[in-house]
Amino acid sequence: MDNDGPATGMLRPQSLVELATDRLRSEILSGALVPGERLVEEQLTQRFQISRAPLREALRLLMEQGLVEHLPRRGARVKTYSDRDFDELFAVRHALERFALTQTGGRGLEGLDLTGVESSLETLRDAASRSDRLAASDAHRAFHLALVALAGNRQLLVTYEPVIVKLQLYMAANLRLEADTSSPIEGVRRHERLLDALLEGDPVRIGDELDRHGARRYFH
CATH class of the missing domain: 1.20.120.530 (GntR ligand-binding domain-like)
Incomplete structure (x- = not known):
């Protein structure tokens, strides 16, 4: 199984927040999205075919898990640790x-x-x-x-x-x-x-x- 790149394709509308969270979490923990990589809302909403509201909630949940961080005036990115x-x-x-x-x-x-x-x-x-x-x-x-x-x-x-x-x-x-x-x-x-x-x-x-x-x- 190749996990070298982010998955493609829209998400099905069952629980968009849950699905977006799971997709991003998998991409982060597989190394497809690397620490410090920016998570651009416009790109993600287009890739997942969802609106900003469920995406932002997914990002908030991932912040709580310590996998995503928000930088003032720069948006969200994959969490970096020293x-x-x-x-x-x-x-x-x-x-x-x-x-x-x-x-x-x-x-x-x-x-x-x-x-x-x-x-x-x-x-x-x-x-x-x-x-x-x-x-x-x-x-x-x-x-x-x-x-x-x-x-x-x-x-x-x-x-x-x-x-x-x-x-x-x-x-x-x-x-x-x-x-x-x-x-x-x-x-x-x-x-x-x-x-x-x-x-x-x-x-x-x-x-x-x-x-x-x-x-x-x-x-x-």
Whole structure:
């Protein structure tokens, strides 16, 4: 599947705001729209064949998700984050994942529903085999959300999700570089090792795998 360019074609009028949000979100997280790229309303309304009102609401929702930003007198663009921002986001992600997994330790494996973790890992394997970058990115996010959900703490999950979505921008910006320097299967194996550590139930090994998994030199 090729995600190198924005999709074309008008949107069907079921929920124009939802559809415009989903289309733009997919294009941003696939790397088709890159950080800093301007989102020109006139061009987008023509491409999606919608009016300005639903487009502006879609852009507002994407701003809330941390994927779009508005610059005074310059309009909307794909959100840009500094290296320091990403360093801080990685640190927050790591801390929240460690905390989530400490909350699962007392229940044992018999008390955990690993269906979401295992299902997203299988989706990641499939996406990697097809070199589908957006599907792999989405499966990566689903894996980590399912991992944190094991803690059974709804507020923790609400806090964690915006962090992992923002970090997908980092992934999208580095997809081509990663494709040139590593095999997609390497990302799958990192997730497999993390799941194996969880199944083993050894907190030391889980911590070690989280440390290796979260290294900024790859985010996959």
